[in-house]
Amino acid sequence: MFKTSVTIEWGDCDEAGIVFYPNYFYWMDCSFQRLLRARGLSQREVRKRFGAVTPITQAHADFTAPARYDDALDITVSVTLEGERRFRVDYDFHSGGKRVGSGHEIRAFALIGADGAIKGAPVNPEFMSILTPAT
Amino acid sequence: MFKTSVTIEWGDCDEAGIVFYPNYFYWMDCSFQRLLRARGLSQREVRKRFGAVTPITQAHADFTAPARYDDALDITVSVTLEGERRFRVDYDFHSGGKRVGSGHEIRAFALIGADGAIKGAPVNPEFMSILTPAT
Amino acid sequence: MFKTSVTIEWGDCDEAGIVFYPNYFYWMDCSFQRLLRARGLSQREVRKRFGAVTPITQAHADFTAPARYDDALDITVSVTLEGERRFRVDYDFHSGGKRVGSGHEIRAFALIGADGAIKGAPVNPEFMSILTPAT
Amino acid sequence: MFKTSVTIEWGDCDEAGIVFYPNYFYWMDCSFQRLLRARGLSQREVRKRFGAVTPITQAHADFTAPARYDDALDITVSVTLEGERRFRVDYDFHSGGKRVGSGHEIRAFALIGADGAIKGAPVNPEFMSILTPAT
Numbered sequence: 001m002f003k004t005s006v007t008i009e010w011g012d013c014d015e016a017g018i019v020f021y022p023n024y025f026y027w028m029d030c031s032f033q034r035l036l037r038a039r040g041l042s043q044r045e046v047r048k049r050f051g052a053v054t055p056i057t058q059a060h061a062d063f064t065a066p067a068r069y070d071d072a073l074d075i076t077v078s079v080t081l082e083g084e085r086r087f088r089v090d091y092d093f094h095s096g097g098k099r100v101g102s103g104h105e106i107r108a109f110a111l112i113g114a115d116g117a118i119k120g121a122p123v124n125p126e127f128m129s130i131l132t133p134a135t
Numbered sequence: 136m137f138k139t140s141v142t143i144e145w146g147d148c149d150e151a152g153i154v155f156y157p158n159y160f161y162w163m164d165c166s167f168q169r170l171l172r173a174r175g176l177s178q179r180e181v182r183k184r185f186g187a188v189t190p191i192t193q194a195h196a197d198f199t200a201p202a203r204y205d206d207a208l209d210i211t212v213s214v215t216l217e218g219e220r221r222f223r224v225d226y227d228f229h230s231g232g233k234r235v236g237s238g239h240e241i242r243a244f245a246l247i248g249a250d251g252a253i254k255g256a257p258v259n260p261e262f263m264s265i266l267t268p269a270t
Numbered sequence: 271m272f273k274t275s276v277t278i279e280w281g282d283c284d285e286a287g288i289v290f291y292p293n294y295f296y297w298m299d300c301s302f303q304r305l306l307r308a309r310g311l312s313q314r315e316v317r318k319r320f321g322a323v324t325p326i327t328q329a330h331a332d333f334t335a336p337a338r339y340d341d342a343l344d345i346t347v348s349v350t351l352e353g354e355r356r357f358r359v360d361y362d363f364h365s366g367g368k369r370v371g372s373g374h375e376i377r378a379f380a381l382i383g384a385d386g387a388i389k390g391a392p393v394n395p396e397f398m399s400i401l402t403p404a405t
Numbered sequence: 406m407f408k409t410s411v412t413i414e415w416g417d418c419d420e421a422g423i424v425f426y427p428n429y430f431y432w433m434d435c436s437f438q439r440l441l442r443a444r445g446l447s448q449r450e451v452r453k454r455f456g457a458v459t460p461i462t463q464a465h466a467d468f469t470a471p472a473r474y475d476d477a478l479d480i481t482v483s484v485t486l487e488g489e490r491r492f493r494v495d496y497d498f499h500s501g502g503k504r505v506g507s508g509h510e511i512r513a514f515a516l517i518g519a520d521g522a523i524k525g526a527p528v529n530p531e532f533m534s535i536l537t538p539a540t
Contacts, residue, residue: 009435010448011290015178015339020281021191022164025157030414033475042475043150043415056156060195069285070438070447144300145313146425150474155416165279168340177340178280204420205303205312285448291461292434295427313420326426330465 002035002077010069018066025059028091028103031075035089039130047112050124054107057086061103071095079131082106084122087131137170137212145204153201160194163226163238166210170224174265182247185259189242192221196238206230214266217241219257222266272305272347280339288336295329298361298373301345305359309400317382320394324377327356331373341365349401352376354392357401407440407482415474423471430464433496433508436480440494444535452517455529459512462491466508476500484536487511489527492536 006027014020036042046052067073074094082088086108093101109127110118141162149155171177181187202208209229217223221243228236244262245253276297284290306312316322337343344364352358356378363371379397380388411432419425441447451457472478479499487493491513498506514532515523 007439009431010284010438011292011431011434013285014280015283015285015287016188017285020164021194022157022160022281025160025194026414026416029155029157029416033415034412037475044475053151055201056198058195058197059156059160060193062193063191066190069449070442142304144296145303145419146296146299146427148420149415150418150420150422152420157416161279161281164281168280169277172340179340205307205314286458290434291464292427292430295430295464299425299427323421325471326468328465328467329426329430330463332463333461336460 002031002038003074004031004034004077005072005074006030008067008069008071008073013069018068021061021063024061024063024093024101024103027073027075027093028059028061028089028105031077031091032089032105035077035079035131041130046127050127051112052121052124052127053110053112053118054087055110055118056105057108058106059103060105061091061101063101065095065098065100067093067095067100073100079128081123081128085109085120087123087128137166137173138209139166139169139212140207140209141165143202143204143206143208148204153203156196156198159196159198159228159236159238162208162210162228163194163196163224163240166212166226167224167240170212170214170266176265181262185262186247187256187259187262188245188247188253189222190245190253191240192243193241194238195240196226196236198236200230200233200235202228202230202235208235214263216258216263220244220255222258222263272301272308273344274301274304274347275342275344276300278337278339278341278343283339288338291331291333294331294333294363294371294373297343297345297363298329298331298359298375301347301361302359302375305347305349305401311400316397320397321382322391322394322397323380323382323388324357325380325388326375327378328376329373330375331361331371333371335365335368335370337363337365337370343370349398351393351398355379355390357393357398407436407443408479409436409439409482410477410479411435413472413474413476413478418474423473426466426468429466429468429498429506429508432478432480432498433464433466433494433510436482436496437494437510440482440484440536446535451532455532456517457526457529457532458515458517458523459492460515460523461510462513463511464508465510466496466506468506470500470503470505472498472500472505478505484533486528486533490514490525492528492533 109123211227244258246256346362379393481497514528
């Protein structure tokens, strides 16, 4: 499990004074990138080391309580295999100790061919073990 | 069913040259606002006429094909009741006649009290019939 | 002079109910892309036809009146040469016939070398005449 | 002088692999909010304590070098009085010790009347001294 946090900025909120919800997906993507970075990877490194990209096939979020400008948002991230060719990234959002929402992404594992085209493939086991260390 | 469209802008795409996915949720919200507007409503009008707001409780999207800068995205929107106190807004995204994704939002119907606090309530039938005209 | 317009969306406004100002720069960039498109060009076409990109070196905006959710924003765009190697794109924003702001971008003209690196160059006269037709 | 930093996220970059420039203005606004927060203020606190808001009247940026996904951006912020009724916030952006850009905002000081309307006023000296401590 990986933890990160963001502070909700003025520009992230709408006229109702609460987070404009697409921003939660921006933070989900950011948190996944931060997880990669914390494990010594990055989109570019994944490309170089595994010849792969991880396109999103599904994104989902449930919102249970409003969050506002200046609130700190604590995010936990965990990764699990989803079938053979996909993995799922789960996110939990807490603010001031209270859960404000949760969500997930499903990402495919796709290899980049010599012509630049990408093609679905089984998730690389080494890649997977880097994202889901036994702790 | 309501139809609208957007053109995918340079700033909507990421380094991979495809739409950065949180933007789909921005377009979902925009499309709902446009539907309200096309029916003579708006967030402010909903507030005035029904004393209500429609907070998001769930958002979901499935991505089936990439869409790129300069592509026109055709969006269809349809609204259905979801239980007594919520409604669901379904979105379909097509580009060049091909489906690139779909998604939905679940929105609660909430009345604004005298103190400004909001409280879940049965979806107003008049509001619902405006969003789902028999055609 | 090129004209385009956008509708200010719910998610474009902040808690004060007015446009969160970085969005004006997003619309400036969009308007420039629309101008390119209207002239049969696009970032990709500029790259192919002129071997060039047009990186931003300066962006500026003055805000004279607030604009709000649901307002239509009418944007006029005009392009002029700025020295030998740059051009300037001016933008005017009106809403309901009233000027709400104005701004400009300065963009360099840069050729893409065989190694992919870009290098400043005199603005291609054909490119310039496409963006500034005598009318 | 106040210092803060952001990490450039995947979604902040465009197809060219560099920051989509309107994001610099988002970071400028965020940095100003962080400065307020670091001084024990916030937009809401400014409203409560000084009965004031600080609307933007001008925003400007110069871009001198590209910044990319995963780069840390170090931002310095300084505030100076600009005439009697406005103040100027200057921003410097460095990445890896190299300057990549700079910019400023000009903000008006405006009092909120009993009817909610705002009206330009001399910048409150206490507010100003909080933002520009003698060091």
